[in-house]
Structure formats: C-alpha cells, structure tokens
Amino acid sequence: ELKVEQNPLFLSMQEGKNYTIYCNYSTTSDRLYWYRQDPGKSLESLFVLLSNGAVKQEGRLMASLDTKARLSTLHITAAVHDLSATYFCAVPDMRFGAGTRLTVKP
Amino acid sequence: DSGVTQTPKHLITATGQRVTLRCSPRSGDLSVYWYQQSLDQGLQFLIQYYNGEERAKGNILERFSAQQFPDLHSELNLSSLELGDSALYFCASSGRFSGELFFGEGSRLTVL
Numbered sequence: 001e002l003k004v005e006q007n008p009l010f011l012s013m014q015e016g017k018n019y020t021i022y023c024n025y026s027t028t029s030d031r032l033y034w035y036r037q038d039p040g041k042s043l044e045s046l047f048v049l050l051s052n053g054a055v056k057q058e059g060r061l062m063a064s065l066d067t068k069a070r071l072s073t074l075h076i077t078a079a080v081h082d083l084s085a086t087y088f089c090a091v092p093d094m095r096f097g098a099g100t101r102l103t104v105k106p
Numbered sequence: 107d108s109g110v111t112q113t114p115k116h117l118i119t120a121t122g123q124r125v126t127l128r129c130s131p132r133s134g135d136l137s138v139y140w141y142q143q144s145l146d147q148g149l150q151f152l153i154q155y156y157n158g159e160e161r162a163k164g165n166i167l168e169r170f171s172a173q174q175f176p177d178l179h180s181e182l183n184l185s186s187l188e189l190g191d192s193a194l195y196f197c198a199s200s201g202r203f204s205g206e207l208f209f210g211e212g213s214r215l216t217v218l
Contacts, residue, residue: 033206042108042196042209043149050204088149092205093162094139094198096149 002027006089006097013079014105021074021100023089032065032072033090037099043088047074079104109133112197112210120218124185127213131178131199137161138180139200139207140172144193155180187217 003026013019023032034047047056049065049072056063060083062075072089079102086099109132119125131138140152142165151164155174166172169187174180184191194214198207 031205035207042211043198043207044108045206045208048204048206090207094151094154094200094207095164096141096151098148 002091002093002095004089004091004095004097006100008100009098010101012103012105013076015080016078018078019076021076021087021102023072023074023097025070025091027091027093028067029070029091030067031092034063034072034074035088035090037086037088046087076102081106108208108210110197110199110208110210112213114213115211116214118216118218119187121187121189123187124183125187125215127182127184127195127197127215129180129182129197129210131180132208135199135201135208136178137200138174138178139198140180140182141196141198142193143196143212152182184215189217191215192217
C-alpha cells in the first residue's frame, strides 16, 4: 500500500526560527509536490519537484527531493507569522500526506 | 483564482438525502480529481477522471459516484447521506506536463 508520511504533524515555532518538515513516501517516484492550505481555504501549489536532487526556493521556504531515499524536505527559514498554515506533500498519483499544521508565534 | 470552479460552495441537507457536487476544470485540463477533507481524516483521494474515463479510484464509498462529461466538467453524486459524510469536498484538475493539482474552493457539505 502506498504511504506518504509527513512529520511532524504539528509544529509550533517562534518567529525567526528555522525548521524542517519531512515527507517520506513508499513508492518509486521522480517527482513530488508541496501544497499549502490556510484554515478554511483551498489548497494552493507551492513547489513542484520534478527530479532527483531538485531544489526550489520561494521566499522563506525551500523544498528538496531525494528520490533514492524517497524523501522530500520543506525547510523554513526565519519563520514569520504569515507562514502559519497546513503544508501537504503529495506524490504523482495524488496521494497526500496527513499534512503538517504549522503555527508561527510572535 | 485557480481556474477550477466548484458549485455549490455550501450545502446543508438531511441524512438519507442525495446531493450532486459540480466541478469545472481549468481550461485545457483533461484530468479531474475529487477529494474529501474532514477534520479527523485529512485529505482523502476519492476518484480521478481523465478525458471522460475513470483513471483511478481511491477510498470512495459505494454510495458515492462520479462522472466526467464530454465538456470535461465532472459531478460527484453522494447518496444515502450520513452524518459522517459532512466534510469539505474538493475538486482539482492537473496540468498536463508537471502534474501539479489546481484546486477549486471546495464544497462544504453539512449533513444534519
């Protein structure tokens, strides 16, 4: 059975701190997706990682993909309150991880 | 605006009833995905259609059915509704090359 596992599921951090969210998946895949969901809202695409070693950055967020380890990371640098949301990773057949609920506190 | 349109945005109904949720994908996208999101179950993949044909099936109950029409819009039919069917139902369409999903705003279903 295909599994997409994220950790941590809940993350409370202070503004200015760094942290990493991990996404492990059980299928062979050369691509992975990250999405963001604000409370009560829809999901929006953050990153599309299309190959092994892919790294993408947008503002304070950076995502990377290691297809051999079946691992993707979403690194948060110097967190700000606006990053508070739930972050999901997903594999190409569109199974999603459980999501990481991030809360950034002043 | 993702370009994916879902209707209705909100729906309140009673147990045992039947509802239909509608989705129009982004212009040019052939794939439509349906997801259910409830508080205790996360984002559950229900079903995928590609150009009118069922492509993949996830945790979709037998009481639920879907179809994609020639104009590529899709409908999700939920019947014999139970309290536990209360959830946010998302439709998404995918880009042809990257495969990333573009989500509609969702249909919030409340079963009383």
